[in-house]
Amino acid sequence: MSQGIPFPNPAPISLGAIKASCRACSMHQLCLPMGLDDADINRLDQIIGQRRRLMRDERLYGMGEPFRSLYAVRYGHFKTYQINASGEQQITGFQMAGELLGMDAISGDRHHCDAVALEDSEVCEIPFARLEELFGEVPALLRHFHRIMGQEITREQNVMLLLGNMRAEQRFAVFLVNLSARYAARGYSSTDFGLRMSREDIGNYLGLTIESISRLLSRFKKQGLIAVDKREVHLVEPARLKAIAAGTEQCSPMA
């Protein structure tokens, strides 16, 4: 099974542990404790709640539920989506290890979207009230939290640009290049990874249909840009893919 290549339980911690330890977590360079010294990491450890495991398709939180905690992804992948009045869903993001879930709920007291595990995953629960208390004591933590929220804002602006301005081909290239960069930042291959989400999820995220995604995969394959087997992707020509993502090159519709 090549299912688990990129994320084989990254933190070698005894499985029975209930409390998370940021120090021992392989994601602490990317996650909330980034840049904190040992003393401050210990203080953060104090307030981190239970770890929580989720099975594939299990929901971490749902729209309208009261907001109590943020969640840091330890391993696995999630998707977040909104559902509008007419019942249509829009996926607003895919989250991987080291990323924070739940920030949309900070504006109100309730979650504004659903978060669902795309595969068996684990998160650290971070009670927000306790985190806020800690902000007063650890200014570096507050600054970093603001950076993370700012990052989320710019990430979403980039998606707006994608949805508002780009054609299907460019959207899909941006999607692949983005995944590539995020895996690279985590020490995994930037050219070989498995898509954790269905074609339908990708299409929904990119404002396209499942058929369009399938056709784009076929087109990129035919052009020798990528190789695809099931959900495993290999980027054959990352540079050209980046050029398509940047809009400086195109991939002709027909061979």
Place this chain on the structure above:
Amino acid sequence: MSQGIPFPNPAPISLGAIKASCRACSMHQLCLPMGLDDADINRLDQIIGQRRRLMRDERLYGMGEPFRSLYAVRYGHFKTYQINASGEQQITGFQMAGELLGMDAISGDRHHCDAVALEDSEVCEIPFARLEELFGEVPALLRHFHRIMGQEITREQNVMLLLGNMRAEQRFAVFLVNLSARYAARGYSSTDFGLRMSREDIGNYLGLTIESISRLLSRFKKQGLIAVDKREVHLVEPARLKAIAAGTEQCSPMA
């Protein structure tokens, strides 16, 4: 001239004043000082920098410029937009009095988009470093700041839903209903307002062309949903417009 109906300089402060006073500002119920007691508002006043006036089309900040301050809109309107590698621009939002500009820059040290005045406007400069200092002393301010950032995140998610899932007609209805609600929250008419932005800006924001916007305006007019004169809009049937925005009703393409 009916140009200035909604925003006739809302704060009757001596024009020579250099420093802003949040207390005297008509927007303090919506803006950063929301919910603060008098003592805390005074502390906020201490750190607020100069007010800055901008003419129509003048730029408040540009992409790539170093980030020093957030800006609160006192009166007037702004647009923020990104420019991608191929030079295409995407408007990420329209800001009006009481709203905060510059939060996208918090993730890095540089602004991530351009902010331009849509009409003669004025902002309060809020040096971010001093604001961060104040967070330690005024927890209520920090909490509210987090709410504002969270609001920005959910706002952008709503735009993602709009761009990813809705057809042109629904997008435009959402746009009008959103403006209506924001003017209502500021004490202005929810059914009569002037569009501060060009058709081109609206189209860019909604992921449509200027021609599509023009056709949608004509269609809505023909259906008796709205009345339009140049940039002045009157919502004749707000309820039906809301239904179209919610996706529960449609406005037939041909009469």
Place this chain on the structure above:
DNA sequence: CGACATTTTGAGGTTTGTCAATGGGTGTGG
């Protein structure tokens, strides 16, 4: 192995974009 879900591929339709021409408002200079 069989039932079900997911993905791929094809054909045709719809929405929206593109291109082009016209109309109207505003400001400037004669």
Place this chain on the structure above:
DNA sequence: CCACACCCATTGACAAACCTCAAAATGTCG
């Protein structure tokens, strides 16, 4: 004051991108 230029908006005809519907192929899981 009018003529002209310029910008923005409107409208029409056509084209292209993408969606919808349908069917077959492939993969997944009990």
